[in-house]
Every structure is written in C-alpha cells, then in structure tokens.
Amino acid sequence: MSLRDPRARTYHGRADLMILVMLSLEHDLVLDKYLLFTPGPVNVAESLRSAICKEDICHREPDFDDLLGSIEHKLLSLFQIRNRARYRAVVITGSGTAANEAIVSSVVGRGAILILSNGEFGARLHKTSLIHNKQTHLIEVPWGAPFDLPQIAAYLVAHDIDVVAMVHHETCSGMLNPLAQIGAMAKANGALFVVVDGVSSVGAEVIDMEACHIAFVSSSSSKAIGSYPGLSFVVGRKKQFKRLKRHAAKTTYLNLATFYEFLKTRGQTPNTPAIPLFFALEQALTNILREGVIKRYARIKARADLLRVGMRRLNLEFLIKEEDMCSILTTVRVPPSVSVRALRARLRERSIIIYEGKGCFSGKVFQVGNIGELSDYDIRYFLAALKDVLLLLQAEAAELVAPVRPKGASLVRLPAPQNTRAKVVS
Numbered sequence: 001m002s003l004r005d006p007r008a009r010t011y012h013g014r015a016d017l018m019i020l021v022m023l024s025l026e027h028d029l030v031l032d033k034y035l036l037f038t039p040g041p042v043n044v045a046e047s048l049r050s051a052i053c054k055e056d057i058c059h060r061e062p063d064f065d066d067l068l069g070s071i072e073h074k075l076l077s078l079f080q081i082r083n084r085a086r087y088r089a090v091v092i093t094g095s096g097t098a099a100n101e102a103i104v105s106s107v108v109g110r111g112a113i114l115i116l117s118n119g120e121f122g123a124r125l126h127k128t129s130l131i132h133n134k135q136t137h138l139i140e141v142p143w144g145a146p147f148d149l150p151q152i153a154a155y156l157v158a159h160d161i162d163v164v165a166m167v168h169h170e171t172c173s174g175m176l177n178p179l180a181q182i183g184a185m186a187k188a189n190g191a192l193f194v195v196v197d198g199v200s201s202v203g204a205e206v207i208d209m210e211a212c213h214i215a216f217v218s219s220s221s222s223k224a225i226g227s228y229p230g231l232s233f234v235v236g237r238k239k240q241f242k243r244l245k246r247h248a249a250k251t252t253y254l255n256l257a258t259f260y261e262f263l264k265t266r267g268q269t270p271n272t273p274a275i276p277l278f279f280a281l282e283q284a285l286t287n288i289l290r291e292g293v294i295k296r297y298a299r300i301k302a303r304a305d306l307l308r309v310g311m312r313r314l315n316l317e318f319l320i321k322e323e324d325m326c327s328i329l330t331t332v333r334v335p336p337s338v339s340v341r342a343l344r345a346r347l348r349e350r351s352i353i354i355y356e357g358k359g360c361f362s363g364k365v366f367q368v369g370n371i372g373e374l375s376d377y378d379i380r381y382f383l384a385a386l387k388d389v390l391l392l393l394q395a396e397a398a399e400l401v402a403p404v405r406p407k408g409a410s411l412v413r414l415p416a417p418q419n420t421r422a423k424v425v426s
C-alpha cells in the first residue's frame with residue numbers, strides 16, 4: 001500500500017498507526033500451517049505424523065495388546081504414580097466427553113453424586129449426570145469464580161453424598177480448581193473423590209492422585225498431551241475399577257466396568273479402537289516422558305508467562321487472577337471498541353487461531369492457549385500480530401482508518417525467521 005492509497009488517506013495524521021496499518025496489509029510470505037493458540041486441538045510434533053501412519057494391525061492380536069500396554073504404562077508414569085500396582089488406565093475411542101460420561105455413568109450406581117461447577121464444563125458434567133444419576137446434587141458458583149470451600153465442606157456434612165466430581169481446569173475461564181482441599185473434604189466425609197474432568201489440565205499440571213485421594217481422572221489426547229483428537233482415557237484406582245461391576249450398566253459403549261474387564265483379561269478394548277490414534281498417543285506420551293514430566297510442565301508454564309507478560313505490555317487485562325490460572329491458557333478481556341469476531345478473523349489472516357469466550361463470556365473475552373508445538377518464535381510472532389491487529393481494530397473503530405476487508409482464512413505471508421519450524425511456501 002502506498003501513501004496514495006485511499007485507505008491511507010483516511011488516516012488523520014497519526015504516523016504510528018499509519019505504519020502499522022500499512023505493514024498489516026503488506027505481509028507477503030506464507031506460513032504453511034495455522035498456529036493453534038487454542039486449548040486444543042494443538043499443533044502436533046512431527047514424530048506423531050509418522051506414528052499415525054504406522055503399520056496396519058488388528059486389535060485382537062498381541063501387537064495391539066503391546067501398544068495398549070505401553071500406553072497404560074506411560075500414562076501411569078505421566079501421573080507419576082508411586083504405587084503403580086494399585087492403578088490402571090483404560091483408553092476410550094472418543095473425545096474427552098466420552099471419558100467424562102464413562103465415569104459419570106459408571107461410578108455412581110444408585111448413589112448420590114455432588115457436582116461442583118464454576119463454569120461451562122462443570123455445567124456439562126451436571127447435565128451428563130442428570131441423564132445417568134437420579135440423585136445428582138449441584139453446588140454452582142458463577143463462571144470464573146473460585147469455589148467456596150467452607151460451603152462445600154458444610155454441604156458434605158449435611159448430605160449423604162457417595163461421589164464428589166469436578167473439573168480440574170475449567171477451560172471456559174482458565175481457572176485451576178483445588179484438588180487437594182476438595183479431595184481431603186470428600187475423604188473426611190466418606191465420599192469417593194472423582195476428578196471427572198482433567199481434559200484440559202492433564203499433561204501440563206501435576207495431578208497427584210494418591211495425595212489428593214482421587215479415585216478416577218479423565219483426560220483426552222488432543223490438549224496438553226499434544227496428540228490428535230479422538231481418544232480419551234480414564235486413570236483410576238484398581239480397587240475402584242473392580243467395584244464398578246456391582247453397578248447395573250447405564251450405557252453400553254461407555255461402561256467403565258467393561259473397559260476394565262477387557263483390559264484385565266485381554267489387554268484390549270471392548271470395541272474396535274481407532275488404532276492409528278493409539279500409535280500417535282503412544283508417541284506423544286513417549287515424547288513427554290523423554291523430555292521429563294516436570295521439565296515439560298515448567299516449559300509450558302514459562303511459555304504461558306511469556307505470553308502473559310507480552311499481553312500485559314499491550315495493556316490487556318485478564319479475566320482471573322494469574323495465581324488461579326492453569327498453565328495452558330490465558331483468558332483475556334476484550335478491549336473496548338474491539339469485536340472478538342473481528343479480532344479472530346484478523347488473526348486468522350495471519351495464520352493464528354484463538355478461541356472466543358462462550359456463554360456469559362461471549363463477546364467479552366478471548367482465549368489464548370500455549371500448548372502443542374509452538375516455539376518461542378511463534379509466541380513472539382503472535383504477540384506482534386496481536387498488537388498490530390488491536391491497533392488496527394481500534395483505529396478503525398475511531399474511524400482513523402477505513403475498515404480493511406478481511407481476506408478470509410488464507411495463510412498469511414511473513415518473513416522467514418532462522419530456525420523456525422514454520423516453513424515458508426515459495
């Protein structure tokens with residue numbers, strides 16, 4: 001764009017904004033992939049791309065038993081379980097919701113379950129439980145608010161609750177909920193503590209199942225674990241897995257007792273598994289363990305910190321306090337005069353994908369994930385693009401420049417940095 005361009009002439013003498021607008025219109029190298037700054041799905045490691053294309057095997061043959069055995073072994077290592085003989089892990093073909101529903105429908109029987117909810121995914125657990133469990137109790141606080149622990153303690157004393165279930169990382173706000181305190185309360189009141197939903201925290205946050213008295217945790221392949229979508233898993237205490245057969249089945253496909261029986265007796269899954277995804281999951285777990293669980297968690301947290309420092313420098317405000325946040329995601333308040341839809345569209349033009357808020361957060365926040373194969377260069381690129389786009393949108397809103405029509409989802413042209421994984425298409 002030249003200074004003669006009519007879009008430039010609508011600018012009223014602000015040189016800083018002018019330069020940004022011109023730069024934003026003049027990117028001319030192409031990234032050959034989207035950068036997924038989301039809480040999942042994520043950009044996967046190259047090693048997973050080859051793993052998913054491994055040989056064709058049959059799930060009723062020893063090859064699959066070995067594959068599943070290796071995944072289970074590695075899942076127990078991921079959770080850093082000290083007394084490994086007391087825990088087992090089943091893998092389900094289905095996204096995170098499948099593992100959540102498997103737990104909610106399999107562990108309660110005719111008993112009473114208390115769901116703790118402070119967001120969208122807590123609400124989903126409640127909805128799922130209402131389908132399967134007649135005695136479903138709910139303690140609900142507003143989305144993005146921390147739980148009131150004395151309220152939960154009092155509720156457990158006053159009611160006959162068999163199972164307490166909650167979401168570990170409430171992805172809608174980015175809040176990490178406290179496991180140790182709630183686990184201790186459940187134990188003190190003789191209830192089984194189930195962190196039904198570790199879908200967006202497992203692989204990035206320490207979950208000490210033993211210390212927190214957790215009976216079962218669910219998660220999925222496609223978030224902090226770093227693999228493709230389509231698989232989920234449940235890690236649980238063997239004693240509790242064994243007890244599941246006492247309950248009448250409430251579903252066929254997602255009955256955890258059946259998964260456990262097949263695992264125990266055959267080392268297999270009850271139904272046909274998505275075998276290529278199992279190969280990829282196995283590779284993702286190998287990658288995590290090779291790096292070291294704690295080292296990896298520290299790396300993810302450092303990446304979140306880098307993003308957060310950069311976004312604070314842009315005067316952006318976060319939805320919740322940083323000490324309450326999970327390390328995989330930052331939920332950011334949308335600045336005045338900026339539309340989230342336009343922000344996402346403009347970032348998409350630059351090959352960057354972010355999330356927008358849902359439910360009561362719709363239009364008010366956007367979410368930036370930092371898991372998967374994102375480099376420090378990608379983070380810096382994101383921050384520069386975000387600054388560029390926010391200035392552009394604010395300038396447009398103030399009618400300092402004429403709106404630029406979004407180009408759609410085409411991949412944006414960028415200068416190729418040294419040592420970046422983002423390949424440049426010639």
Ligand SMILES: Cc1ncc(COP(=O)(O)O)c(C=O)c1O
Nearest residue numbers: 095096097121171197199200220
């Ligand atoms: C905390 C949490 N639970 C459950 C889900 C649902 O997982 P899926 O879409 O893989 O079924 C999500 C998805 O974002 C999530 O973040």
